[in-house]
Amino acid sequence: MFNQFPNLKTGEPLSKHCWYALGGPADYFIEVTDIDEIPKLISEAKENSIPYIIIGGGSNTVFHDEGLRGLVIKITADSLEFESGACRVVADAGVSMMRLVKESMERELTGLESLFGLPGTVGGAIFGNAEAHGTAIGGFLESATLLDNNGNLKEVDKDYFQFSYRHSKLHSTGETILKVTLKLNQITEEDLENEELQVLRNKAEEALNFRKDHQPTGRNNGSFFKNPKGDYAGRLIDVAGLKGAKIGGAYISEKHGNFFMNDGTATTSDLIELRNLAKSTVKEKFDITLEEEVRIVMPNGTYLNDEN
Ligand code: EPU
Numbered sequence: 001m002f003n004q005f006p007n008l009k010t011g012e013p014l015s016k017h018c019w020y021a022l023g024g025p026a027d028y029f030i031e032v033t034d035i036d037e038i039p040k041l042i043s044e045a046k047e048n049s050i051p052y053i054i055i056g057g058g059s060n061t062v063f064h065d066e067g068l069r070g071l072v073i074k075i076t077a078d079s080l081e082f083e084s085g086a087c088r089v090v091a092d093a094g095v096s097m098m099r100l101v102k103e104s105m106e107r108e109l110t111g112l113e114s115l116f117g118l119p120g121t122v123g124g125a126i127f128g129n130a131e132a133h134g135t136a137i138g139g140f141l142e143s144a145t146l147l148d149n150n151g152n153l154k155e156v157d158k159d160y161f162q163f164s165y166r167h168s169k170l171h172s173t174g175e176t177i178l179k180v181t182l183k184l185n186q187i188t189e190e191d192l193e194n195e196e197l198q199v200l201r202n203k204a205e206e207a208l209n210f211r212k213d214h215q216p217t218g219r220n221n222g223s224f225f226k227n228p229k230g231d232y233a234g235r236l237i238d239v240a241g242l243k244g245a246k247i248g249g250a251y252i253s254e255k256h257g258n259f260f261m262n263d264g265t266a267t268t269s270d271l272i273e274l275r276n277l278a279k280s281t282v283k284e285k286f287d288i289t290l291e292e293e294v295r296i297v298m299p300n301g302t303y304l305n306d307e308n
Pocket of ligand 1: 118119130131132133134214215221222223225226227232233234235236238255256257258
């Protein structure tokens with residue numbers, strides 16, 4: 001199988017490819033820089049009835065301790081181009097959010113300051129309409145190149161995504177983002193005279209400082225659960241008395257209740273048990289069902305989240 005792909009690996013530990021550093025081996029694993037290879041890989045996987053999962057930076061995916069009895073396609077393309085004069089940025093899905101915001105600011109393109117410090121990649125951020133301090137990334141999207149479930153490429157515009165809080169239509173279509181075009185704002189002469197640039201730089205600095213003050217560093221994937229309507233997952237977990245709760249090597253941060261950490265010795269089972277504990281306690285105490293932001297992939301390629 002996959003004979004025409006010489007760089008395909010077998011038994012690759014998936015812990016090397018996700019932010020949590022968790023997960024067993026993938027039967028087949030390939031890093032792809034040329035997106036034209038992806039349709040061929042998918043059709044071969046389908047012909048052989050093996051599941052496939054596509055990942056980017058791995059900040060929103062956790063694999064099972066037993067890994068995946070299938071193929072993991074990791075997109076490593078990370079080109080970032082600025083169309084001068086047009087305030088447009090064309091970014092591969094694998095570009096880190098940190099780099100996108102930093103390089104945009106260096107070119108005096110504005111809008112993304114509040115997202116400075118956000119973990120993960122551009123693809124993951126658009127998929128989940130990442131938001132911080134009232135700014136959601138979906139608002140800046142102009143168009144995107146997607147890969148559908150048959151491995152075909154497709155160009156779509158912003159409306160296609162039907163963005164809402166931490167959500168896009170791709171959660172249900174299962175399509176993968178390959179490339180996005182964002183439209184940012186250009187600082188004007190007048191803004192410069194009013195020292196607007198410094199104001200925006202301060203905003204970015206404040207966003208970063210907020211993270212330092214309120215969120216832990218270490219192995220985590222950012223917010224573990226979405227905020228339920230009208231409340232905050234972190235607050236609920238905190239009030240339920242679960243901060244510091246630990247199962248094996250997975251624990252809930254003392255600094256923020258919605259940060260689930262790996263102390264370096266955790267397994268995915270530890271993390272799943274901790275997630276179960278938080279979900280059941282919050283359900284019992286507040287009658288609220290928390291929904292994960294992170295996707296937990298089972299060995300057969302289904303998502304644990306979908307089974308609930
Ligand atoms: N709170 C507690 N206890 C806690 C944590 C929070 O009582 O342990 C309370 C806070 O005091 C506050 C409220 O809950 O009143 C909300 O907390 P916070 O301001 O930290 O924001 P959040 O809703 O937990 C969201 C995003 C973050 C983003 C921040 C800042 C979600 C799920 N998370 O967090 O995004 O950085 O706002 O804008 O919407 C991420 O995407 O990975 C991420 C971290």
